[in-house]
Amino acid sequence: MPSFSIQNFGCRVNQAEAFAWAEAFRKGGLRQEDDAARSDLVLVNSCTLTGRADRDVRKFIRKISRRNPEAKLIVTGCYAERAPEEIERFPQVRLVVPNSEKSGLPEKVLALVGMGGSDKRAEPGTAGPADGVPFFRSRALLKVQDGCDNRCTFCVIPNVRGKSASLGEDDVLACVRNLARAGYREIVLAGIHLSSYGVDLGPRGSLLGLLRVIEKVEGLGRVRLSSLDPRRTDGALVAHIAGNPKVCQHFHLSLQHASERVLEKMGRPAGPEVYRSILSDLRGRSPEASLGADVIVGFPGETDDDFALLEEFLLGSPLTYFHVFSYSPREGTPAAARPQIPERIKKERSVALRKLSAEKNLRFRASFLGGELEAVVIGRRDFTELLTGNYIKVLVPSCPAPRREIVRVHITRVSPCSTEGEVVST
Numbered sequence: 001m002p003s004f005s006i007q008n009f010g011c012r013v014n015q016a017e018a019f020a021w022a023e024a025f026r027k028g029g030l031r032q033e034d035d036a037a038r039s040d041l042v043l044v045n046s047c048t049l050t051g052r053a054d055r056d057v058r059k060f061i062r063k064i065s066r067r068n069p070e071a072k073l074i075v076t077g078c079y080a081e082r083a084p085e086e087i088e089r090f091p092q093v094r095l096v097v098p099n100s101e102k103s104g105l106p107e108k109v110l111a112l113v114g115m116g117g118s119d120k121r122a123e124p125g126t127a128g129p130a131d132g133v134p135f136f137r138s139r140a141l142l143k144v145q146d147g148c149d150n151r152c153t154f155c156v157i158p159n160v161r162g163k164s165a166s167l168g169e170d171d172v173l174a175c176v177r178n179l180a181r182a183g184y185r186e187i188v189l190a191g192i193h194l195s196s197y198g199v200d201l202g203p204r205g206s207l208l209g210l211l212r213v214i215e216k217v218e219g220l221g222r223v224r225l226s227s228l229d230p231r232r233t234d235g236a237l238v239a240h241i242a243g244n245p246k247v248c249q250h251f252h253l254s255l256q257h258a259s260e261r262v263l264e265k266m267g268r269p270a271g272p273e274v275y276r277s278i279l280s281d282l283r284g285r286s287p288e289a290s291l292g293a294d295v296i297v298g299f300p301g302e303t304d305d306d307f308a309l310l311e312e313f314l315l316g317s318p319l320t321y322f323h324v325f326s327y328s329p330r331e332g333t334p335a336a337a338r339p340q341i342p343e344r345i346k347k348e349r350s351v352a353l354r355k356l357s358a359e360k361n362l363r364f365r366a367s368f369l370g371g372e373l374e375a376v377v378i379g380r381r382d383f384t385e386l387l388t389g390n391y392i393k394v395l396v397p398s399c400p401a402p403r404r405e406i407v408r409v410h411i412t413r414v415s416p417c418s419t420e421g422e423v424v425s426t
Contacts, residue, residue: 003040013146016142025106041112075087076105138377142176146162185222208240239281250390255294314356326343326350358416375388383396394409
């Protein structure tokens with residue numbers, strides 16, 4: 001039986017796609033192999049958000065080509081959509097599948113290894129794992145939206161993902177039911193611009209409406225949301241998700257910057273006060289919630305004063321962590337043609353904000369020392385790994401519950417590098 005492995009780069013949407021493909025591959029007769037160096041077939045789901053993302057993909061392809069020269073490599077994703085000719089230069093890459101052809105990817109891959117002949121398409125959650133085959137993930141990831149209608153001046157994603165497109169509410173509901181029946185206690189809703197869910201449907205839908213339907217599914221433990229856009233996060237949505245026991249109290253909102261001048265240059269008209277108001281509302285309604293943000297430093301035209309505004313905003317905010325990106329010019333975007341900030345300054349600013357993020361996250365985790373939280377079992381190594389609803393990874397010495405189950409954990413130790421605990425009930 002041929003084996004496969006999947007290497008993801010980038011966003012939660014890529015992870016959700018891989019989750020669905022893994023089910024389709026197993027249904028088609030392939031065996032999952034965790035180690036790409038031992039796989040007959042290696043599928044690479046690429047990212048092209050930054051220059052570093054492109055380099056990471058190329059580095060992985062070269063590494064697997066050396067370690068596993070007999071493997072067939074298939075590359076898909078945003079890098080494959082943007083610059084297929086750069087991927088095709090690698091002799092071991094047998095197939096390049098752009099985003100526009102992802103719907104037929106399982107059939108193409110199965111045909112490549114001689115397992116074609118029948119319809120292997122599968123919506124996420126419709127093909128349960130075969131007996132004895134480990135689940136691809138401990139948490140189910142479901143892509144409910146793709147593409148983006150916004151035109152931020154730094155972002156190439158609308159060019160490679162297209163316009164916003166939502167999975168119909170009935171289809172989402174069917175997937176959630178199947179995943180719950182398969183034993184998944186946590187389902188992650190993923191989208192390139194999740195906050196735009198439903199705007200393209202007829203009749204028009206919304207993320208709030210979708211959540212109200214999903215929460216009624218029998219056997220569902222909880223739903224986790226991927227990144228939200230503050231420009232489409234209104235008071236009704238905040239009131240529904242904050243403190244809701246069916247929704248993981250972990251909310252990641254794209255900030256990018258806190259200088260109105262820089263935000264205007266980015267093509268993001270929502271100012272820092274809008275963001276501050278949403279964070280304040282979330283924190284007031286959900287004191288234990290993890291609040292995250294995406295931040296870009298070194299955007300063209302960012303001055304020392306702009307950076308100081310950003311740093312001051314982050315320091316005084318209830319954010320518990322932030323992902324810091326050094327601006328990377330993407331060909332074809334307006335910002336790429338502007339005068340660029342020196343790399344040295346970008347690095348200095350990134351280091352400063354990552355240090356601040358680590359300090360805030362340590363304080364957040366330490367606030368739960370001696371308390372109890374619900375967590376899903378996500379992995380077993382020397383320790384069992386748990387993930388709390390509010391996005392704290394906890395290491396415990398032992399856990400009787402299997403992967404995917406939700407348990408209660410007592411937090412016993414917090415350090416800069418880890419959080420430890422003991423399972424108190426299953």
